[in-house]
Amino acid sequence: MAAALAIPxxxxxGATPAAAPADALLRVENLSLTRGEKLILDDxxxxxxxxxxxxxxxxxxxxxxxxxxxxxGLLARPQVGLDGRMLFDGADLATSSERxxxxxxxxxxxxxFQDASSALNPCFTVGAxxxxxxxxxxxxxxxxxxxxxxxxxxxxGLSDAESRLDAYPHQLSxxxxxxxxxxxxxSTNPELLLADEPTSALDVTIQAQIVRLILDETRKRGASxxxxxxxxxLASQACDEIVVLYGGxxxxxxxxxxxxxxxxxxxxxxxxACVLEIDTEELEPLPSGSPSFASKRPGCRFAPRxxxxxxxxxxxxxxxxxxxxxxxxxWNPVA
Amino acid sequence: xSATSTDIFRLLDVEKTYDIGRASASLFGAxxxxxxxxxxxxxxxxxxxxxxxxxxxxxxxxxxxxxxxxGLTAPTDGRALFREKEIAELKGDDRDRFARDVALIxxxxxxSLNPRMTVLDLVAEPLDHHGLCPRAERRDRVAALLQRxxxxxxMMGRYTSALSxxxxxxxxxxxxxxxxPSVLVADExxxxxxxxxxxxxxxxxxxLQRDMGVSLVFITHDLGVAAYLCERIAVMxxxxxxxxxxxxxxxxxxxxxxxxxxxxxxPKFFAPIAEPLPGEIPSPIDLPKGCRFAGRCVExxxxxxxxxxxxxxxxxxxxxxxxxxxxxxxxx
Ligand SMILES: Nc1ncnc2c1ncn2[C@@H]1O[C@H](COP(=O)(O)OP(=O)(O)OP(=O)(O)O)[C@@H](O)[C@H]1O
Ligand SMILES: Nc1ncnc2c1ncn2[C@@H]1O[C@H](COP(=O)(O)OP(=O)(O)O)[C@@H](O)[C@H]1O
Ligand code: SF4
Ligand code: SF4
Ligand SMILES: [Mg+2]
Ligand SMILES: [Mg+2]
Numbered sequence: 001m002a003a004a005l006a007i008p009x010x011x012x013x014g015a016t017p018a019a020a021p022a023d024a025l026l027r028v029e030n031l032s033l034t035r036g037e038k039l040i041l042d043d044x045x046x047x048x049x050x051x052x053x054x055x056x057x058x059x060x061x062x063x064x065x066x067x068x069x070x071x072x073g074l075l076a077r078p079q080v081g082l083d084g085r086m087l088f089d090g091a092d093l094a095t096s097s098e099r100x101x102x103x104x105x106x107x108x109x110x111x112x113f114q115d116a117s118s119a120l121n122p123c124f125t126v127g128a129x130x131x132x133x134x135x136x137x138x139x140x141x142x143x144x145x146x147x148x149x150x151x152x153x154x155x156x157g158l159s160d161a162e163s164r165l166d167a168y169p170h171q172l173s174x175x176x177x178x179x180x181x182x183x184x185x186x187s188t189n190p191e192l193l194l195a196d197e198p199t200s201a202l203d204v205t206i207q208a209q210i211v212r213l214i215l216d217e218t219r220k221r222g223a224s225x226x227x228x229x230x231x232x233x234l235a236s237q238a239c240d241e242i243v244v245l246y247g248g249x250x251x252x253x254x255x256x257x258x259x260x261x262x263x264x265x266x267x268x269x270x271x272x273a274c275v276l277e278i279d280t281e282e283l284e285p286l287p288s289g290s291p292s293f294a295s296k297r298p299g300c301r302f303a304p305r306x307x308x309x310x311x312x313x314x315x316x317x318x319x320x321x322x323x324x325x326x327x328x329x330x331w332n333p334v335a
Numbered sequence: 336x337s338a339t340s341t342d343i344f345r346l347l348d349v350e351k352t353y354d355i356g357r358a359s360a361s362l363f364g365a366x367x368x369x370x371x372x373x374x375x376x377x378x379x380x381x382x383x384x385x386x387x388x389x390x391x392x393x394x395x396x397x398x399x400x401x402x403x404x405x406g407l408t409a410p411t412d413g414r415a416l417f418r419e420k421e422i423a424e425l426k427g428d429d430r431d432r433f434a435r436d437v438a439l440i441x442x443x444x445x446x447s448l449n450p451r452m453t454v455l456d457l458v459a460e461p462l463d464h465h466g467l468c469p470r471a472e473r474r475d476r477v478a479a480l481l482q483r484x485x486x487x488x489x490m491m492g493r494y495t496s497a498l499s500x501x502x503x504x505x506x507x508x509x510x511x512x513x514x515x516p517s518v519l520v521a522d523e524x525x526x527x528x529x530x531x532x533x534x535x536x537x538x539x540x541x542x543l544q545r546d547m548g549v550s551l552v553f554i555t556h557d558l559g560v561a562a563y564l565c566e567r568i569a570v571m572x573x574x575x576x577x578x579x580x581x582x583x584x585x586x587x588x589x590x591x592x593x594x595x596x597x598x599x600x601x602p603k604f605f606a607p608i609a610e611p612l613p614g615e616i617p618s619p620i621d622l623p624k625g626c627r628f629a630g631r632c633v634e635x636x637x638x639x640x641x642x643x644x645x646x647x648x649x650x651x652x653x654x655x656x657x658x659x660x661x662x663x664x665x666x667x
Binding site for chain 1: 392393499500501527529530531532533534535537538556557558559560562563586587596597598599600601602603604605606607608609611612615
């Protein structure tokens, strides 16, 4: 029978919804990013404890990948237009030099991309791509790296690991490629793993395998994980915390259980109403529309699509306040 | 089964094998031919006004089945009938009628639409092609079709490059509706979209299907989508239909362990992540004897590796399993 996966959950009742728990591994504070006229990220703050998982959710263009790229130092250079802090274990990633990043990226912070087939290099074998970071970053000998590579592939559930080392990425299925990426990302025992829609190109069966694998492996290592997800139901299953983004702004954030059981922001409510479960009879889709990123535009970015909008919503930006066990930016919350 | 004459599609034990040549000549010696069975004995009917979901993992044969329905590929064995006539052999008027009557909504809507044509010309193309509309009424017809899919008439002059992903898919649906078809066929038509856009399109498709009485054959790997959109479901695995019936009944009480595995893998609010189905769908080359799901099936017993289960009917449902799961007896 289906065995339950116990997921550590923060206690929603007693929790302070503060963006900055004392034992945070990562604290993103007032992160903003401007590109030309566009304010792509607008004052984004959230924190992540050691060993916890967090979901970044929102529609296409919300800024989810941009946040992930900022956290791994891969935003387009020069890093102009970036404002705010990203405190990782006390040090600010926003002001890290390329030399600092060499010690962080792929070592203490790793990333898994949506499309494994394009993230893996088609010209090198799985073994070469797995052993290079082990040798370069961890200084293992060739024989040691090979042994470790086999262990890692076995760890991510790839059968016949020894012979897979000589395979090229195109010889593997999408699910196997994603496993290889996870093995590479975990090879240096990172403290923070970023997974940008790691399963949206895969079958649900393989999605379940991969999400569980990521959770099991990060938990084993005591690492934290940030998932970029489209599926709120999956977020409720896999993550402790959730950050709902719209047009580069945090709309609602807090413990996933609290936010998703009883969403207060009209946008979160709307997103949740779009999720189809087996017994969904009726859909109430959000009206179409996309946010304006104009930095000078006043008011709530969601207002043009919001059924609860008040007159003031178009003129005055709602502040992100703490209420009912979460953070919320809305003048007229649902319920 | 009686009175089949009204069926739109009937597939009778359709097989589609691909000759994959001598892929492993070095192992088996030159000349050893190998066959890949993409479809292996598929039986299926589509009735007027009915909506059918085809689900299953990637590689289970859904797209191949669709290509057979559309006459894009002929079965290597068995019969594929459209209104009782062999699809691959349709000629003249029958062929034209088929082209008008069966409309496809592509997975890659943007890629399927010529970027140098305006929305007006894209939607009008089937009208022009089949001579369905006098020149003078063309614009009005297109405007009505656009309105039907929730797009403003002003969009007529635009090119697809200036439209969002959701809008492009609406254009593709309007174009599919232009010839007033009796069947809409769609392959993963809402995948890769935001949940909000997806929800809008699904609602649109369901309304269209119900209001216009068209049949719908919809490929998806999302069981929530299948349940919302389609009254009937056919679950495929390695070229076979392993379970079929009314969608609600099949999904609330699956008989086949594979259907249950797909259900368990579907995200569900606040439920713990279930033990995933182990392994991946194997290659349809050199299938083992016995049940083709046995290698991944938690219910498998010794006889499963010897006997290949046939699709057995049980009332309105059918499944191919030697040890079907317990389910509450059908109500009423
Ligand atoms: N270098 C850039 N210059 C200008 N605009 C950019 C740049 N990078 C990203 N953007 C814009 O910033 C916004 C956020 O993009 P991002 O890729 O982070 O979205 P996302 O939430 O990951 O979306 P998706 O779900 O589609 O992956 C988008 O409007 C995007 O077009
Ligand atoms: N033209 C072809 N030549 C050889 N094999 C093919 C061809 N088309 C499909 N197949 C194989 O047939 C099987 C079913 O494929 P397909 O119908 O595309 O599955 P699905 O749409 O369910 O993912 C797969 O193993 C696929 O690799
Ligand atoms: S602030 Fe106003 S417009 Fe924005 S989400 Fe709340 S009610 Fe809607
Ligand atoms: S026949 Fe046996 S192996 Fe096949 S699905 Fe049924 S129980 Fe599983
Ligand atoms: Mg992204
Ligand atoms: Mg397909």
